[in-house]
Amino acid sequence: MRRWCDEEEAVKELKWGLWKVKLWVRGITKKSVEELEKALEEKFRVFQSKTVTEGAERTEGLLVLSGESESLGFISFRWECTITGDGSIPVLVLLEKRKEAREVEKIVREKLKPFLIPGRGVKLSFYNPYGSSPEYAVSPEALKEGIDPELFYGIEPEALARAFFSSRESLLILSGKPGTGKSKLIQFLLSEAPKTLKREVEVLVLKGNEALEEAGRDLQTFLYYDVVVLDDLETLTLKRGANEEITNLISTILSATDSFIPKRAKVIISTNRPLKEIDPALLRPGRLFDLLELPEVERGFIEKLAEKRPEFKRATVLFEKIDRVPIAKVVEYIKGERRRNYLKDPSISKRESPSLRSVGF
16 A cells, blocks of 8 residues: 655654665656565555646655564655756665665665666765755766866865875865865865765765855764865854854864764865964864965966966966966956957956955956
């Protein structure tokens, strides 16, 4: 007999000691989901969570119980969580740490095998506290497309990625003014992670105060993923006691990167806050891999780069009145020279106005 369940209540049935399996599938159909349900019902009790969209019924989740009605796991089909447009969706399997639950995983993998997306890529999830959070799979090559490793001043990015993802320390902090390449460096590091870890890598990206405050209350948010990126911390002091939300966030990061936890997430923080505003506990040996302060670039760096890449020679004009410039401004200047042939009167563009420079341009 078909049974029904509420997804939120189903997840509450599960205990804290879970392991998570996320499978990416493409082309899965209503019939294949029904076949998975039937295979599970041969050995377990199964409750369904369903929705009706445009008159069509769709399975959102399956709560799996043992014969003694003990919860074993919940299978969630994230139909609305993809932004790739190629029909691929994530299937999230939350399982109790019990022997019977392994059998649930085995059945799920067997039935979904024809639809699994192969490869060692990066699975990105963007936390959205106001609605569904987009998730998509991307190849390392696509992730690093358009990123120039030579522009990371004073850093060998491939060596940094190998060292960080193979180290026992869990926390990397990138500090620097807007435009110094922090976000691009993070993107490059994520593209290199599958090579070092030799598997697909699950990444959670937290951007903005609301996402950070919400996620800061939940340790499991960090432990579910291989890498957690905290971006856009430009206005937040990273010190306990600043306010309740920041205290919760820092405490959660400390727990997620503690050496007592066997599976520690790698955490990358991007900030422009000064060192004195970073909680000392985050900087302790054994937890902190490194704190890298990305500087603005000097004229000499650009001149040396221009010896083998002539297009950068034009950017030396930026150093006529100042000694250092954000690398993003150099890149934008070069691109702008090529792009802005649509302007008959350059004064029409306000991209270089003081108000825009104050927010990072």
